[in-house]
Amino acid sequence: MRTSRLEAFSDGVLAIIITIMVLELHRPEGATLEDLGGSATSFLTYLLSFVYIGIYWSNHHHMFQLVRRVDGAVLWANLHLLFWLSLYPFTTAWMDETDLARTPLVVYGVNLLAAALAYYVLVLAIKRAEGPDGPFAEAIGRDVKGKVSPLLYLAGIGSAFLAGWLALVFYAAVAAMWLVPDRRMEAYVAEHGLAD
Amino acid sequence: MRTSRLEAFSDGVLAIIITIMVLELHRPEGATLEDLGGSATSFLTYLLSFVYIGIYWSNHHHMFQLVRRVDGAVLWANLHLLFWLSLYPFTTAWMDETDLARTPLVVYGVNLLAAALAYYVLVLAIKRAEGPDGPFAEAIGRDVKGKVSPLLYLAGIGSAFLAGWLALVFYAAVAAMWLVPDRRMEAYVAEHGLAD
Amino acid sequence: MRTSRLEAFSDGVLAIIITIMVLELHRPEGATLEDLGGSATSFLTYLLSFVYIGIYWSNHHHMFQLVRRVDGAVLWANLHLLFWLSLYPFTTAWMDETDLARTPLVVYGVNLLAAALAYYVLVLAIKRAEGPDGPFAEAIGRDVKGKVSPLLYLAGIGSAFLAGWLALVFYAAVAAMWLVPDRRMEAYVAEHGLAD
Amino acid sequence: MRTSRLEAFSDGVLAIIITIMVLELHRPEGATLEDLGGSATSFLTYLLSFVYIGIYWSNHHHMFQLVRRVDGAVLWANLHLLFWLSLYPFTTAWMDETDLARTPLVVYGVNLLAAALAYYVLVLAIKRAEGPDGPFAEAIGRDVKGKVSPLLYLAGIGSAFLAGWLALVFYAAVAAMWLVPDRRMEAYVAEHGLAD
Numbered sequence: 131m132r133t134s135r136l137e138a139f140s141d142g143v144l145a146i147i148i149t150i151m152v153l154e155l156h157r158p159e160g161a162t163l164e165d166l167g168g169s170a171t172s173f174l175t176y177l178l179s180f181v182y183i184g185i186y187w188s189n190h191h192h193m194f195q196l197v198r199r200v201d202g203a204v205l206w207a208n209l210h211l212l213f214w215l216s217l218y219p220f221t222t223a224w225m226d227e228t229d230l231a232r233t234p235l236v237v238y239g240v241n242l243l244a245a246a247l248a249y250y251v252l253v254l255a256i257k258r259a260e261g262p263d264g265p266f267a268e269a270i271g272r273d274v275k276g277k278v279s280p281l282l283y284l285a286g287i288g289s290a291f292l293a294g295w296l297a298l299v300f301y302a303a304v305a306a307m308w309l310v311p312d313r314r315m316e317a318y319v320a321e322h323g324l325a326d
Numbered sequence: 327m328r329t330s331r332l333e334a335f336s337d338g339v340l341a342i343i344i345t346i347m348v349l350e351l352h353r354p355e356g357a358t359l360e361d362l363g364g365s366a367t368s369f370l371t372y373l374l375s376f377v378y379i380g381i382y383w384s385n386h387h388h389m390f391q392l393v394r395r396v397d398g399a400v401l402w403a404n405l406h407l408l409f410w411l412s413l414y415p416f417t418t419a420w421m422d423e424t425d426l427a428r429t430p431l432v433v434y435g436v437n438l439l440a441a442a443l444a445y446y447v448l449v450l451a452i453k454r455a456e457g458p459d460g461p462f463a464e465a466i467g468r469d470v471k472g473k474v475s476p477l478l479y480l481a482g483i484g485s486a487f488l489a490g491w492l493a494l495v496f497y498a499a500v501a502a503m504w505l506v507p508d509r510r511m512e513a514y515v516a517e518h519g520l521a522d
Numbered sequence: 523m524r525t526s527r528l529e530a531f532s533d534g535v536l537a538i539i540i541t542i543m544v545l546e547l548h549r550p551e552g553a554t555l556e557d558l559g560g561s562a563t564s565f566l567t568y569l570l571s572f573v574y575i576g577i578y579w580s581n582h583h584h585m586f587q588l589v590r591r592v593d594g595a596v597l598w599a600n601l602h603l604l605f606w607l608s609l610y611p612f613t614t615a616w617m618d619e620t621d622l623a624r625t626p627l628v629v630y631g632v633n634l635l636a637a638a639l640a641y642y643v644l645v646l647a648i649k650r651a652e653g654p655d656g657p658f659a660e661a662i663g664r665d666v667k668g669k670v671s672p673l674l675y676l677a678g679i680g681s682a683f684l685a686g687w688l689a690l691v692f693y694a695a696v697a698a699m700w701l702v703p704d705r706r707m708e709a710y711v712a713e714h715g716l717a718d
Numbered sequence: 719m720r721t722s723r724l725e726a727f728s729d730g731v732l733a734i735i736i737t738i739m740v741l742e743l744h745r746p747e748g749a750t751l752e753d754l755g756g757s758a759t760s761f762l763t764y765l766l767s768f769v770y771i772g773i774y775w776s777n778h779h780h781m782f783q784l785v786r787r788v789d790g791a792v793l794w795a796n797l798h799l800l801f802w803l804s805l806y807p808f809t810t811a812w813m814d815e816t817d818l819a820r821t822p823l824v825v826y827g828v829n830l831l832a833a834a835l836a837y838y839v840l841v842l843a844i845k846r847a848e849g850p851d852g853p854f855a856e857a858i859g860r861d862v863k864g865k866v867s868p869l870l871y872l873a874g875i876g877s878a879f880l881a882g883w884l885a886l887v888f889y890a891a892v893a894a895m896w897l898v899p900d901r902r903m904e905a906y907v908a909e910h911g912l913a914d
Contacts (some may be wrong), residue, residue: 135333135387137723142341142534145730148804150349153738155808161819180804184797188790191723202384206505209380216344216376220351231357309794331529338730346545360634398580399666402701404578412540412572416547427553527725527779534733542741592852594776598897601772608768623749711872
C-alpha cells in the first residue's frame with residue numbers, strides 16, 4: 131500500500147486536534163487586561179499541547195519520508211497513535227479547568243505517556259513492514275530520545291504528587307527536547323535520498 | 327474522473343468526524359479520580375465510535391486502491407455514506423448522555439446499520455462504474471463480512487430490548503470482526519499491483 | 523498557478539462545513555422516541571444543508587477537472603464562495619432554532635442565493651483566466667441550471683411570506699435539480715480527456 | 719524535504735481556523751430582522767478574520783510555489799505562524815463579545831501583529847534554507863507590503879486608545895492592501911516557471 135493516504139488522513143486529524151483546542155480556550159468574562167490574565171493558565175496549557183501536536187506531526191512527517199510501504203498493522207498502529215493524541219484536547223481542558231489540580235496533571239501525563247508508547251508501537255510496526263535492513267531501520271538508529279521520553283513522563287507523573295508545577299516542568303522539558311528537530315532522518319535523506 | 331479528490335474529501339470528512347467526537351466528551355465536574363470515573367461511559371462510547379470510523383477509513387482506503395474511475399453515482403453513493411457516518415457524533419453523544427438507555431442504543435444500532443448499507447450501496451456503484459470484470463469486482467469477492475455485519479447489527483438492535491449491555495456486545499463484536507484487516511484487497515494488490 | 527492546492531483547501535473547508543453542522547444538531551432532552559421526534563426539524567434542515575454542500579463540492583470537483591490554470595482573481599472568487607458556504611451552519615441553525623420562522627427562512631434563502639451568485643462569479647473568473655476558447659468555456663456551455671437556480675431561490679424567498687413550508691419546497695427543489703449530476707463536464711472529459 | 723506535506727498540513731489548519739470561527743458567531747435570540755441586526759458586529763468581525771486567514775492562505779500558497787526544499791527550521795517557523803493564526807477565533811470572539819471594547823481591540827491587533835512577524839520569520843527561514851540566490855529570494859524582492867503591515871498594525875493598536883472604530887479602520891486597511899494579490903510571485907512564475 132502507498133503511504134500517501136495514511137499521511138493525508140493523519141495530517142487531517144492532527145490539524146483538527148491542534149486547532150479545535152482553541153475552542154476550549156476560556157474567553158475572559160470582562161474586557162480588561164486583568165480578565166485576560168485569568169486566561170493565562172488556559173493559554174499556557176494550550177501552547178504546551180499545541181507544541182506537542184506539532185512535534186508529533188513533525189516527527190511523523192520525517193518518519194514517513196523513509197517509509198516505502200505500509201500494511202494493515204501499520205494503519206492500525208497509526209490510528210492507535212491518533213486515538214491517544216485525540217484525547218489531548220480533553221485532558222488539556224480538564225487540567226486547565228481544575229487550575230492544575232493533581233489528578234488532572236497526572237492524567238495529562240498518562241495521556242502523554244500513552245501517546246509516546248503508541249508512537250513506539252508505530253515505529254515497531256513500520257520496522258516489521260519495511261524489514262530489518264531497510265533505510266527506515268537504519269535511519270532511526272538507537273532512538274535515544276524515544277526511549278528517554280517515557281522515563282521523563284513517568285518522572286513528571288510522580289512529581290505531580292510533590293508539586294504541580296514540577297510535573298509541568300518535566301512535561302515542558304520533554305517538549306523542549308523534541309523541539310530540536312530529528313536530524314537522523316534529515317541526515318539520512320541528505321545522504322541517501324528519499325524512499326520513493 | 328480521477329479518484330484522488332474523492333479520496334481527499336472523504337479523508338477530510340472522516341478525520342473531522344473522528345476528532346470532533348472528543349468535543350462531546352463530558353469533562354469531569356471535579357478534579358478527582360472518582361470524577362473521572364463518571365466519564366467512563368463517555369470514554370468507552372467514544373472509543374467504540376472512534377474504532378468504527380477508523381474501520382470505515384481503513385476499508386475505504388483499501389477499496390479505492392483498486393478503483394480506477396468514478397462517476398457521478400459513485401460520488402453521491404460516497405456522500406451518502408459520509409452522511410450516515412457524520413451522524414455518529416450525534417447518536418454516540420445521545421447514547422452517552424442517557425446512560426445507555428434503550429431507545430438511544432437502538433438508534434445507535436440503526437445508525438451503524440444505515441452506514442453499513444450505505445457502504446454496500448457504494449460497493450455496488452463502484453462495481454457498476456468499473457464493470458463486472460475489473461480488478462475491483464474480482465478482489466472484493468463474496469464479501470462475507472459485509473453481508474454478516476448487517477445481521478449482527480440487527481441482532482444487536484433486537485437484543486437492546488432485552489438488555490443494553492447485550493446490544494453493546496454485538497456492536498463491539500462487529501468492530502472486532504473488522505479490526506482484522508481486509509486481506510482481500512492487500513492480497514490482490516500484492517499479486518496484481520495497484521489500479522493506477 | 524497549479525489548481526491542486528486550491529482544490530485541497532476547498533476540500534478541507536467544505537469537509538469541515540459539512541461536518542461541523544452535526545455539532546449544532548440538538549440532541550433530545552429525554553431518552554424516548556418522542557424526544558427524538560422533537561429533533562426531526564433539526565434533522566431535516568441538517569440533511570438539506572448537507573446535500574447543498576455535497577452539491578457544491580461535486581460541482582466544484584467536476585469544474586476544476588477542466589481548469590488548467592488559476593490566478594489571484596480565481597483564488598479570491600473561490601474564497602468568496604467559501605465565505606458564503608461557511609455561513610450555512612449559522613443560517614441553518616437559526617432556521618432550526620426558531621422552528622422555521624419566516625425571517626430565518628428568508629435569510630437562509632438569501633444565503634443560498636448569495637452562494638449561487640458567488641459560484642457564478644467563480645465561473646466567470648475561471649473563464650477569464652482560461653480564455654474564451656478553452657475546454658472549460660466549451661464544456662460549461664449555456665449553464666441552464668446555473669441560471670435557473672437563482673430564480674428558484676428568489677421564488678422560495680418570496681413564498682416564505684406566504685407559507686414557510688412552501689419556501690422549503692422551493693429550496694429542496696433546487697437541491698433535487700442539482701442532484702442530477704452535471705453531465706456536461708463528464709461528457710466533455712469522456713470525449714476530450716482531462717485538462718492536465 | 720519535500721514541501722507537499724507542509725502545504726497539506728497548513729491547508730488543513732487554515733481551513734479549520736477559517737471555518738470554526740462560524741461556530742462562535744452568536745445566533746440571534748429571536749426570529750426577527752432586528753434580532754439578526756444584533757449579530758451585525760459578530761458578522762463583521764467574522765468577515766474581517768475570514769479575509770485575514772484567506773490572505774495568509776493565498777500568500778502561503780504563492781510563496782511555497784517557489785520553495786524547493788524545507789528543513790526543520792522552516793517546519794517550526796511554519797508551526798509558529800499557525801499558532802498565532804489559530805488564536806484568531808479566540809481574539810475575534812473576545813472582541814465581539816465585549817462589543818469592541820478597547821483592550822480586546824488592542825489584543826486583536828497584537829495578535830495580527832504577532833502573525834505578521836511570524837510570517838516574516840518564516841520568510842527568513844525559507845531564505846536561509848533556499849540560499850540567497852534561489853528563485854524565492856529573487857521573487858520576494860524588497861517585500862514592501864510585508865514591512866508596511868506591522869507599522870499599520872502598530873498604528874491601529876495605538877489608535878484603539880483614541881477610538882475603537884479607528885483601530886478597526888487600520889486593521890481593515892491592511893486587509894484591503896493585501897487583497898491586491900501578490901503579483902511578485904505570479905510574475906516570477908510566469909517568467910521562470912515553477913520551482914519543481
